Amino acid sequence: MELAGKKALLICVETGKGFPCSDSLQELEDLCRTLEINVYDKLIQKRDRPDPVFFVGSGKLQRIAEAVKNGEVNLIIVDDELTPVQHRNLEEHLKCLVMDRTQIILEIFANHATTAEGKLQVELARLAYELPRLRGKGLFLSNPGGGVGTRGPGEKILELDKRKIKDRISHLRRELKKLTLNRANIRKARLESGYPIISIVGYTNAGKSTLLSRLAREESILVSSKLFSTLNPATRRVKMPGGRIFLFSDTVGFIRKLPHTLIEAFRSTLEEVLFADLLVVLVDASDPFYNDKLKATFxxxxxxxASEKPKMVVFNKIDEVPFERLEMLKLEHPSGHFISAKTGQGIPEFLETVEKFVLSNEPCIVVNVDVTMVHELEKLREFITVTPIVESFENSEKLRFKICGPESVLKKMKKYFEGGHEDNGTKGLD
Structure with missing residues (x-):
C-alpha cells in the first residue's frame, strides 16, 4: 500500500486507563514518519470507552468528516485496533482511507522484511488480521436476488475469498514450520558450540543494533533511527575481557500494543531469547517515558x-542525558547499568558484568592433566575458564586444574582428559 506523502489525522480515545494519549500519539507519529506519512493533526477525545460504532462520539466524528471534506487530510489513523464494525462504519461514513495502529505496524514490518522467513511471517500476520475484516473491505456486500434463507452471489464470493485466505494461511504456517526446523538446527549447533548466548532485547529504537555493532566492532549490522529497522536477529561473536568468546544477538524491537497477530507470526523468532543464558534488557535513558516502555518490554x-529468564537492565544513550538527570536515574535504578553504545562509554564495565554473571553460574569440573597435554587446555580458553589447583602429586607428571564452562564442553573434556571427575561442590570461580 502506498502511504508516503499522505496527510493523516491521528485519533486517540483517552479512557484514563493505560498510557496517556499524548505519549501514545507521539509514538504513533514516529511510526507514521517511518512510512513517510505526514501528520496533519492529532485529535484526542476523553471517554469511558471507545464508541462501539464509530470509535469516537458524534461531535468528534463530524469534525473529522469536515477535515476530510475540506481536503485537509486523506488518511485517518486510529491509535488502537479497530473492530471490523468500527472500521467499516468509519470508512463508509468518511469516504476516506481509515487505518488503525495495528495496520501501521504491519505496514512497517512488511517494508522492512528482507529474508524469506521475515516475508512469510509478515504475510501470515497480515492475513490473520484481515480475515475477520473482509466484510469491512467493501467486498461484494450486495445480495441481489437473495431471499430469506438464501445467499446471493456477493456472499458466495465473500466465502470464496475467506476460503482462499484460510488456505493461504495454512500454506504459510507449513512453510514457516519448515524454516522453524531449520532455525532449530542452527540453534542446536550454536548451543553445542560451547559459547554462552546473550540476547539483547528491548523497546524499538532503544539502540540494540547499535550496541551489537559496537560489541562486534563492525559496520555491517543495520543501524537506523527508524522504528523496527531490525526484523531478523543478528548474532555476533564477542571476545570478553577474560578472553572467553560469547555470542550476542539482537532481536525484533518491542512496542506497546504490539499486534497479537505479529507476536504469533514472529513467535519462532522472538522465542530465540528462551535459549539465552542472559537477557540484556536495553532501555533508552533519554526517553522521558522509558518506564512505560520498560513495562511494555516485560x-x-x-x-x-521468557519472564523468568535472568535479566540485566541496561540504560543506553547516556550521552544524550543531562548530568543531573543521569544521576537521578542511577539513584532510581541502583542495580541498573549505564552505557552509550554510540560513544562506547560504560561498555568495558558492562562486558565485565555480563562475563562475571555468566561465569558465576557455570558448572565446573576438576581434571588431572598430564603435563604433556597442558597445551591442549590453552587451545580451549575461548570456551572455558581454567584455574590451576596447587597440590602435590606423587606422580609429578600430572597437574590438577579446575575447569569451568558450558556443560556441553565439560562433558567432552571429561572424556578427553583421563582422571577427570566432577566437582559438585564448586560453582563458578573462587
Missing amino acids: GVLEEIR
Whole structure:
C-alpha cells in the first residue's frame, strides 16, 4: 500500500486507563514518519470507552468528516485496533482511507522484511488480521436476488475469498514450520558450540543494533533511527575481557500494543531469547517515558514465556542525558547499568558484568592433566575458564586444574582428559 506523502489525522480515545494519549500519539507519529506519512493533526477525545460504532462520539466524528471534506487530510489513523464494525462504519461514513495502529505496524514490518522467513511471517500476520475484516473491505456486500434463507452471489464470493485466505494461511504456517526446523538446527549447533548466548532485547529504537555493532566492532549490522529497522536477529561473536568468546544477538524491537497477530507470526523468532543464558534488557535513558516502555518490554517477554529468564537492565544513550538527570536515574535504578553504545562509554564495565554473571553460574569440573597435554587446555580458553589447583602429586607428571564452562564442553573434556571427575561442590570461580 502506498502511504508516503499522505496527510493523516491521528485519533486517540483517552479512557484514563493505560498510557496517556499524548505519549501514545507521539509514538504513533514516529511510526507514521517511518512510512513517510505526514501528520496533519492529532485529535484526542476523553471517554469511558471507545464508541462501539464509530470509535469516537458524534461531535468528534463530524469534525473529522469536515477535515476530510475540506481536503485537509486523506488518511485517518486510529491509535488502537479497530473492530471490523468500527472500521467499516468509519470508512463508509468518511469516504476516506481509515487505518488503525495495528495496520501501521504491519505496514512497517512488511517494508522492512528482507529474508524469506521475515516475508512469510509478515504475510501470515497480515492475513490473520484481515480475515475477520473482509466484510469491512467493501467486498461484494450486495445480495441481489437473495431471499430469506438464501445467499446471493456477493456472499458466495465473500466465502470464496475467506476460503482462499484460510488456505493461504495454512500454506504459510507449513512453510514457516519448515524454516522453524531449520532455525532449530542452527540453534542446536550454536548451543553445542560451547559459547554462552546473550540476547539483547528491548523497546524499538532503544539502540540494540547499535550496541551489537559496537560489541562486534563492525559496520555491517543495520543501524537506523527508524522504528523496527531490525526484523531478523543478528548474532555476533564477542571476545570478553577474560578472553572467553560469547555470542550476542539482537532481536525484533518491542512496542506497546504490539499486534497479537505479529507476536504469533514472529513467535519462532522472538522465542530465540528462551535459549539465552542472559537477557540484556536495553532501555533508552533519554526517553522521558522509558518506564512505560520498560513495562511494555516485560509484558512481551511474559507473553513469549521468557519472564523468568535472568535479566540485566541496561540504560543506553547516556550521552544524550543531562548530568543531573543521569544521576537521578542511577539513584532510581541502583542495580541498573549505564552505557552509550554510540560513544562506547560504560561498555568495558558492562562486558565485565555480563562475563562475571555468566561465569558465576557455570558448572565446573576438576581434571588431572598430564603435563604433556597442558597445551591442549590453552587451545580451549575461548570456551572455558581454567584455574590451576596447587597440590602435590606423587606422580609429578600430572597437574590438577579446575575447569569451568558450558556443560556441553565439560562433558567432552571429561572424556578427553583421563582422571577427570566432577566437582559438585564448586560453582563458578573462587
